[in-house]
Amino acid sequence: GAGVSQSPSNKVTEKGKDVELRCDPISGHTALYWYRQSLGQGLEFLIYFQGNSAPDKSGLPSDRFSAERTGGSVSTLTIQRTQQEDSAVYLCASSLNGGGATNYEQYFGPGTRLTVT
Amino acid sequence: SQQGEEDPQALSIQEGENATMNCSYKTSINNLQWYRQNSGRGLVHLILIRSNEREKHSGRLRVTLDTSKKSSSLLITASRAADTASYFCATRTYSGAGSYQLTFGKGTKLSVIP
Numbered sequence: 001g002a003g004v005s006q007s008p009s010n011k012v013t014e015k016g017k018d019v020e021l022r023c024d025p026i027s028g029h030t031a032l033y034w035y036r037q038s039l040g041q042g043l044e045f046l047i048y049f050q051g052n053s054a055p056d057k058s059g060l061p062s063d064r065f066s067a068e069r070t071g072g073s074v075s076t077l078t079i080q081r082t083q084q085e086d087s088a089v090y091l092c093a094s095s096l097n098g099g100g101a102t103n104y105e106q107y108f109g110p111g112t113r114l115t116v117t
Numbered sequence: 118s119q120q121g122e123e124d125p126q127a128l129s130i131q132e133g134e135n136a137t138m139n140c141s142y143k144t145s146i147n148n149l150q151w152y153r154q155n156s157g158r159g160l161v162h163l164i165l166i167r168s169n170e171r172e173k174h175s176g177r178l179r180v181t182l183d184t185s186k187k188s189s190s191l192l193i194t195a196s197r198a199a200d201t202a203s204y205f206c207a208t209r210t211y212s213g214a215g216s217y218q219l220t221f222g223k224g225t226k227l228s229v230i231p
Binding site: 033044 | 159162218
């Protein structure tokens with residue numbers, strides 16, 4: 001079946017503009033995660049959705065970052081008034097479930113490479 | 118703060134040799150996972166080891182976990198050029214309100230020379 005997809009694959013924007021990044025998780029996966037990866041670094045957790053609610057927003061770096069998920073499926077990560085330090089690859093992942101002691105493997109999308117000039 | 122820290126940061130070996138990567142973490146974990154990333158894009162899940170397990174195998178991969186030392190190792194045997202990638206450990210910890218978080222280290226960049 002189809003994996004996690006993200007769009008756009010690349011985005012170049014001017015400093016101060018807003019951007020929207022989209023994630024389509026695997027059908028039936030209730031948990032969705034956003035991560036950010038700066039050049040040569042590990043993944044930085046941003047936000048986690050279980051269904052349409054976000055029990056964990058602890059990773060959002062500032063109030064310029066927001067995310068929503070509708071219909072328990074597609075999620076959008078919005079960055080307002082982009083800054084150069086926002087340049088990174090933004091990765092989305094989904095899993096069958098996110099909570100509970102039983103772990104479910106996370107499946108990652110290919111990412112969106114954001115460049116703020 | 119980083120939960121998982123891998124070492125070495127970079128590793129270069131000849132094809133056919135074994136590659137060992139290590140990961141250390143700081144807090145109690147539910148499980149530890151290893152992921153692989155090619156060309157700075159999406160990650161692929163390799164193997165998961167639970168906190169009550171000490172060793173696990175999957176094909177050419179062998180993972181060990183020492184919870185007393187808060188460390189794990191990933192061994193890739195008989196390496197191939199196609200194993201060239203970055204490898205990340207990730208620890209799953211409870212972050213409250215029924216939510217579990219997966220925290221990644223900075224990764225080990227493995228180069229396998231044909």
